[in-house]
Amino acid sequence: MRSPDRLDTELAREPARELAREQAYLEDARDQLTRMRELAESLDASKASDAVSGEVLGWVLARRIASLQDDPRTTLFFGRIDVEPEEGPAEQFHIGRRHVSDEAGDPVVVDWRAPISTAFYRASRLEPMDVVLRRRFGVDRGHLTALEDEHLRDGAPAEEGDGSPGSILAAEIERPRTGPMRDIVSTIQPEQDEIVRSDVAVSVCVQGAPGTGKTAVGLHRAAWLLYSFRERLDRSGVLVVGPNRAFLDHIGAVLPSLGEVRVGHATIETLLDHGRVRADEPAAVATLKGDARLAAVLRRAVWSSLVRPSEALVVPRGVRKWRVPAYEVADIMDELAARGVRYSAARDLLPQRLAHHVLLEMERAGDAPDDRVQDAVAKSPAVKKYVSSVWPALDPAGVLHRLWSDADALRAAAGDDLDDDEQATLLWDRPARTKGAARWSRADMALLDEVDDLLRRVPSLGHVVLDEAQDLSPMQLRAVGRRCSTGSVTVLGDIAQGTTPWATASWDEAMRHLGKDDHDLVVLDRGFRVPAVVIEYAARLLPVMAPGLGAPVSVRDNPGRLDIRRVDAADRDLEVVRAVVGTAAAPGSVGVIAPDADVERVSTALAAAGVAHGRLDRDHGDDEDHQVEVVPASVAKGLEFDRTVVVEPAAIAAAEPDERTGLRRLYVVLTRAVSELTIVHAEPLPEVLGADVDTEVAAQVGTA
Numbered sequence: 285m286r287s288p289d290r291l292d293t294e295l296a297r298e299p300a301r302e303l304a305r306e307q308a309y310l311e312d313a314r315d316q317l318t319r320m321r322e323l324a325e326s327l328d329a330s331k332a333s334d335a336v337s338g339e340v341l342g343w344v345l346a347r348r349i350a351s352l353q354d355d356p357r358t359t360l361f362f363g364r365i366d367v368e369p370e371e372g373p374a375e376q377f378h379i380g381r382r383h384v385s386d387e388a389g390d391p392v393v394v395d396w397r398a399p400i401s402t403a404f405y406r407a408s409r410l411e412p413m414d415v416v417l418r419r420r421f422g423v424d425r426g427h428l429t430a431l432e433d434e435h436l437r438d439g440a441p442a443e444e445g446d447g448s449p450g451s452i453l454a455a456e457i458e459r460p461r462t463g464p465m466r467d468i469v470s471t472i473q474p475e476q477d478e479i480v481r482s483d484v485a486v487s488v489c490v491q492g493a494p495g496t497g498k499t500a501v502g503l504h505r506a507a508w509l510l511y512s513f514r515e516r517l518d519r520s521g522v523l524v525v526g527p528n529r530a531f532l533d534h535i536g537a538v539l540p541s542l543g544e545v546r547v548g549h550a551t552i553e554t555l556l557d558h559g560r561v562r563a564d565e566p567a568a569v570a571t572l573k574g575d576a577r578l579a580a581v582l583r584r585a586v587w588s589s590l591v592r593p594s595e596a597l598v599v600p601r602g603v604r605k606w607r608v609p610a611y612e613v614a615d616i617m618d619e620l621a622a623r624g625v626r627y628s629a630a631r632d633l634l635p636q637r638l639a640h641h642v643l644l645e646m647e648r649a650g651d652a653p654d655d656r657v658q659d660a661v662a663k664s665p666a667v668k669k670y671v672s673s674v675w676p677a678l679d680p681a682g683v684l685h686r687l688w689s690d691a692d693a694l695r696a697a698a699g700d701d702l703d704d705d706e707q708a709t710l711l712w713d714r715p716a717r718t719k720g721a722a723r724w725s726r727a728d729m730a731l732l733d734e735v736d737d738l739l740r741r742v743p744s745l746g747h748v749v750l751d752e753a754q755d756l757s758p759m760q761l762r763a764v765g766r767r768c769s770t771g772s773v774t775v776l777g778d779i780a781q782g783t784t785p786w787a788t789a790s791w792d793e794a795m796r797h798l799g800k801d802d803h804d805l806v807v808l809d810r811g812f813r814v815p816a817v818v819i820e821y822a823a824r825l826l827p828v829m830a831p832g833l834g835a836p837v838s839v840r841d842n843p844g845r846l847d848i849r850r851v852d853a854a855d856r857d858l859e860v861v862r863a864v865v866g867t868a869a870a871p872g873s874v875g876v877i878a879p880d881a882d883v884e885r886v887s888t889a890l891a892a893a894g895v896a897h898g899r900l901d902r903d904h905g906d907d908e909d910h911q912v913e914v915v916p917a918s919v920a921k922g923l924e925f926d927r928t929v930v931v932e933p934a935a936i937a938a939a940e941p942d943e944r945t946g947l948r949r950l951y952v953v954l955t956r957a958v959s960e961l962t963i964v965h966a967e968p969l970p971e972v973l974g975a976d977v978d979t980e981v982a983a984q985v986g987t988a
């Protein structure tokens with residue numbers, strides 16, 4: 285019998301042995317991956333039956349070979365589950381970013397998206413899902429450094445956990461943020477996994493406070509859908525829509541790191557690109573243009589272009605003239621208009637319909653015309669001219685130009701939907717002379733898109749992930765909705781972060797505008813980004829600007845640090861530089877978030893002090909990665925930095941058109957920090973943050 289001391293020593297050695305065993309398994313898996321890649325490389329695309337198949341096969345093989353590269357920065361797996369079903373054999377599965385199999389075709393590593401992997405993410409003591417052991421691996425540059433086991437059926441009482449992550453999980457969550465956003469496959473939480481794996485037919489709307497993982501969940505859902513419904517979605521396409529270019533740069537590496545390179549990324553501006561935006565307009569005008577009532581107005585404007593025929597169509601052919609009486613043309617037009625075909629598509633059908641009637645006339649007169657005659661009649665100048673007179677050709681710019689310049693046209697289209705004042709608001713003060721000279725606004729883009737769809741149906745994708753959806757107007761939501769009309773959508777957002785005057789107040793309403801009345805609404809409330817002291821501070825804004833919405837419960841180990849520095853106006857820029865220099869000494873990204881109008885000044889002050897930095901503007905950042913980025917407040921949404929320095933909160937709030945929007949913008953800005961938030965201000969802070977806040981919070985975190 286072994287002595288207790290020896291047993292202890294052995295037990296202490298066991299994890300090291302286990303780790304060595306797993307490391308050996310990893311080496312084996314790597315060999316198998318190499319074997320799979322070599323096999324793919326040995327296949328010859330030129331043996332295909334013809335040149336086109338050869339090209340397709342060559343492309344498929346190249347893609348497969350690329351997907352079988354071993355990335356030395358990660359390991360092939362990050363977890364393991366041991367499954368013991370009541371019936372059938374016990375099995376063990378290593379879970380990784382991609383599938384690896386051995387010579388016999390048996391799995392060595394299973395893809396995190398495979399159905400069997402669900403248990404890795406969701407099994408709990410309450411619901412073990414046949415899992416007896418869940419193992420997580422600590423990883424460093426391709427090596428396993430630690431393992432952590434959870435025994436789900438070891439007889440301990442089946443209680444829910446307290447929600448706090450284990451140490452490997454915690455280390456992953458606490459890892460400093462550098463560079464762009466990374467994937468979270470190894471640590472997806474059960475409530476997140478449920479969203480990720482919702483069926484392809486289900487549209488999901490996720491409301492979640494800052495840092496609850498909405499963006500991460502949306503991107504992983506896209507990857508899961510592509511894996512599970514590859515053929516269908518490869519054909520129809522998947523698109524991610526985000527708020528601005530800087531955000532797309534921030535998230536752009538996540539899907540490629542999961543092996544998905546074919547997902548499109550767009551902002552609402554690039555999606556609705558119907559010309560150059562050349563005009564800014566008052567919030568009241570943009571809000572009205574974003575109102576869903578405009579859809580009915582535009583529909584009327586388009587369809588009222590039809591002209592009731594008053595004269596017969598006369599088609600000369602040889603010595604004869606053939607006629608289609610006006611009332612018959614009207615019947616044909618009514619039938620086409622009632623069929624739900626889009627305006628221009630129906631117009632394309634009209635010549636053939638008219639020609640068919642001419643053909644019937646000819647037959648009645650004893651002729652025996654064939655299809656070629658019908659075609660010739662349809663293409664004849666007489667028919668073309670007639671069609672243009674009763675069913676005029678339209679284009680989006682022409683329709684909108686007329687509405688905004690011609691009070692009578694707008695009144696006719698407005699029906700009961702817009703009152704006189706609203707019509708006056710929409711009319712241009714100085715109408716552009718031609719549609720080509722029109723100075724379109726951002727809000728006009730969604731309207732041009734609506735008209736475009738009234739003329740010809742915009743094709744639908746298989747799935748759209750719409751991030752920061754709370755900021756979209758009803759007309760913009762309709763535009764996104766038509767791009768997933770036959771597919772599904774994942775909508776991500778936070779009502780409290782709505783910073784447009786038209787921001788949505790209700791997800792049910794937003795989903796209705798998207799055409800997805802039937803949807804699942806899920807609330808995420810565990811915060812993975814913002815540490816407790818920072819989120820508690822930012823949450824002081826909530827009762828005023830988003831009553832009823834709660835702050836997330838931070839699951840971060842790091843309590844965070846909040847440092848509020850009040851200085852004289854003359855010293856402010858110097859203090860910002862000092863704060864940045866102090867905070868940039870440690871590794872991790874630093875975001876200096878300033879009122880848009882102050883970005884230039886802050887950047888100049890940093891440059892003068894020799895602090896290298898980048899700048900994230902609305903449309904782009906530069907391509908280099910900088911540790912320090914200066915960020916206009918209006919661009920900060922969706923981004924995160926290890927540490928942030930926020931400049932002049934009162935000015936950030938005051939730059940918005942109203943108090944509520946201002947405080948919401950500030951809430952977004954204050955919730956970008958992963959570990960530290962430093963506020964530098966000369967103006968008094970907004971009252972709702974607390975009059976006593978300087979001393980109170982400073983004391984709480986022991987700052988200067």
Ligand SMILES: Nc1ncnc2c1ncn2[C@@H]1O[C@H](COP(=O)(O)OP(=O)(O)OP(=O)(O)O)[C@@H](O)[C@H]1O
Binds near residue numbers: 471494497500923955
């Ligand atoms: N399960 C998880 N494991 C590890 N990290 C996570 C997890 N979920 C989220 N995170 C991390 O938390 C941070 C915040 O996530 P994300 O940006 O997706 O949140 P969000 O809800 O979209 O935030 P916001 O509303 O502020 O834009 C990211 O760094 C993300 O990688």
